[in-house]
Amino acid sequence: MKLLEDRIRKDGKILPGDVLKIDNFLNHQVDTKLMEEIGEEFYRLFKDSGATKILTIESSGIAIAQATSKYFGYLPFVFAKKTVAANMAKNAYEAKETSYTRNIEYTVQVSREYLNENDKVLILDDFLANGEAMNSLIQICRQANAEVVGCGSVVCKTYQPGEKRIKDLGYEVKVLARIKSMSEDGQIEFEEQEE
Numbered sequence: 128m129k130l131l132e133d134r135i136r137k138d139g140k141i142l143p144g145d146v147l148k149i150d151n152f153l154n155h156q157v158d159t160k161l162m163e164e165i166g167e168e169f170y171r172l173f174k175d176s177g178a179t180k181i182l183t184i185e186s187s188g189i190a191i192a193q194a195t196s197k198y199f200g201y202l203p204f205v206f207a208k209k210t211v212a213a214n215m216a217k218n219a220y221e222a223k224e225t226s227y228t229r230n231i232e233y234t235v236q237v238s239r240e241y242l243n244e245n246d247k248v249l250i251l252d253d254f255l256a257n258g259e260a261m262n263s264l265i266q267i268c269r270q271a272n273a274e275v276v277g278c279g280s281v282v283c284k285t286y287q288p289g290e291k292r293i294k295d296l297g298y299e300v301k302v303l304a305r306i307k308s309m310s311e312d313g314q315i316e317f318e319e320q321e322e
């Protein structure tokens with residue numbers, strides 16, 4: 128997605144540990160116009176998936192899911208909650224995720240009330256790095272016997288293992304900006320889009 132790549136080039140900062148900081152439009156302050164474009168693009172990529180619900184993870188996924196929901200005719204979306212301690216709400220599905228940026232383990236939770244075997248789920252997130260976050264959402268769908276009909280990430284660092292990991296589990300993965308390499312002096316190289 129050209130608009131997104133241009134914005135990453137303009138505003139992205141590269142931090143140690145292979146972290147792209149895009150806090151001024153996605154991860155802290157949110158550019159709602161760009162978010163709408165992101166939602167429209169996810170709709171274009173997944174409109175034939177049969178999705179009946181969007182699943183994401185707090186906090187940055189929320190704006191992405193909301194923008195996408197609109198283009199799907201206001202599909203409901205659910206965001207998984209992260210807790211550091213493992214004391215579970217009684218009525219929840221749970222999975223573990225090791226945070227890429229914080230390097231701590233979370234328990235990811237979704238209430239049983241909001242996901243079940245009738246759901247066809249489109250999973251969306253902001254970044255795909257090692258695939259931990261997306262894998263935790265897939266595990267939660269499996270527990271709910273919900274069908275995962277697609278996985279979308281706004282940014283993927285394609286030199287990290289996440290995309291392959293999720294594809295190897297048998298899921299379709301679509302990405303809006305594919306980063307082939309980045310270096311701390313600010314150089315970011317993008318891969319060609321698949322479609």
Ligand code: 5GP
Pocket residue numbers: 145146147148149154187225226227228252253254255256257258259260261289
């Ligand atoms: P993964 O679970 O695939 O290893 O990493 C994805 C999660 O970690 C995302 O939900 C995102 O919050 C965070 N993350 C991974 N890489 C980056 C990055 O380069 N920049 C930012 N801002 N977040 C990242």
